[in-house]
Amino acid sequence: MDEPTTSVSRRNFIKGVIAGGATASASGYLFRQNGVLAQRSAPGSVERLVTLNVNGQNRPVDIAHEETLAMTLRYKLGLTGTKLGCDRAECGACTVLVDGRTHYACSILTHMVRGREIKTVEGLEGPNGELHPVQQAVMDEAGFQCAFCAPGFIMSMVALVEDKPGFTRDEAAHALSGHICRCGDYNKILNSAMRAGEIARST
Amino acid sequence: MPVINDMIPEFDLFQPADVDGALELLAKHDDAWVLAGGLDTFDWFKDRAKRPDVVVDLGAIDQLRGIREQGDGYEIGALTPLSDIENHEAIKAKFPMLAQAAQAVATPQVRNQGTLGGNIVQDTRCWYYRGGWPCYRAGGNICYADTPTSMNREHCIFGASRCVAVSPSDSAPALVALDAMMVVRSRSGEREVPAADFFIGPSTDITRMTVLNGRELLVAIRIPSTFAGAHQYFEKVRDRNAWDFPLVNVAAAFKRNGATIEDARVAVGAVAPYPMRLEAVEAQLRGKNADEATGKSAGELAIKGAKPLRHNGYKLPLMRNLVMRAVRDAQSAQA
């Protein structure tokens, strides 16, 4: 294995990454082949140590080349609101916003979203803890049953409310078609979406 | 194959800033994998069915993104996400079937990330092959999808040659029907390949779906004005209305003079290893009235020579009726 060349600033950066990564310890098994500094790195390939913009904060983090955004968010940054269901772009549980657009975090490499604005369900509430219209609507309508699918659906609703404030129920169904709810709560989820539209329009 | 919920095996990731940089990496590394949106790619990696050492992500090459007017047609950068195509006003007005085809792909999240180039170049979805079975397409010497006990409901009814997998793309038939040109770059320069010649079947090369040789990039798709604003039709039939790949899809464009069809293009996807242009049907349609009888005989002609497998006989009436509906739609939209 190549001995990495580390400069002082790089070493400090790494310390910051490790200190910030307490949540990663329980998931060490996932990264056994990809630990900090353990990976080979071909000349000219991308730098592993980067700063991500997540929920308006700059987060320094060490990212393996093959790491998905869902892995980084959950196991490196402790943002476990983003769920992993299928890990195959087939359920929607991991949906997050990248520059305002919905993406499956399980099926995008973290290195593909460097320098872009990432928003997860943890980033929705306002500075004083005010709920986002979509969060309020989901509470009002008791939109979910077990709610494992909720963070994903909520992120798609946020994108919908922001892009197309006057949406219809059909448009909401179309916008939410990239999600599966195993509890089959689709009607209440659509009620929540419609209510979110109302709240957003009235504020 | 079980679904594996852990990390993708290691690879070296490169993000070149321009096309030349990407081509250089492809020339240097024999097994380099081109990455666009990654939605075809990551399943391969997660299942360990493909394990390249080097991945070349095109994401930093901005000139590959965007929809531009060019001459009297349009040029779409290969890296343009499908949702940009689905929502583009000029594309919707002039080439509605391309916008509809883009919108028929998977789900909003997949379309926000999946690129037109990736949708065109994507590999087949035959699950024996994708599951890592050593079939002909994977370099082996058997087709697991064409044995007496195979599950081959999604496989082909035309164009089989040892391999019976289909082209799964929704955009491909629309691009064939629009006479699109694929702009291919290699280290020796740029060439344009007509969409109908870009896709190849197993009798040409059983390990590839397109003419790209692994050291070339699809950089753009040019759509001539030939059918701009002409009557167009796209329809996709699938099991669920989100996520699922086409069982059969049809894309058609018509130039009409009153009720008479002057010229037509009809292409069908998911019935052959390539999007299949129906030239005999087009020839039969020329000079005919777009009416019920013309639609019926076009549908019958379309499926002539089809060879269904054990579980996909339903694709014959499905393809016949979709072609008929495309022609019938040209009639109803005339009034």
Ligand SMILES: Cc1cc2nc3c(=O)[nH]c(=O)nc-3n(C[C@H](O)[C@H](O)[C@H](O)COP(=O)(O)OP(=O)(O)OC[C@H]3O[C@@H](n4cnc5c(N)ncnc54)[C@H](O)[C@@H]3O)c2cc1C
């Ligand atoms: C759950 C799911 C459902 C889907 N449903 C559908 C569907 O209904 N209809 C449909 O058509 N597709 C469907 N797809 C496929 C998906 O739409 C396409 O895979 C997507 O458009 C591919 O684009 P990408 O940019 O993500 O591809 P990538 O995975 O990045 O690339 C796909 C392939 O093309 C190659 N490639 C990409 N760009 C270039 C280029 N510019 N030059 C040379 N080679 C290149 C890559 O090396 C790779 O082999 C689905 C995918 C998933 C995950």
Ligand code: FES
């Ligand atoms: S976990 Fe990403 S779509 Fe299911």
Ligand code: FES
């Ligand atoms: S509420 Fe249980 S999965 Fe949606």
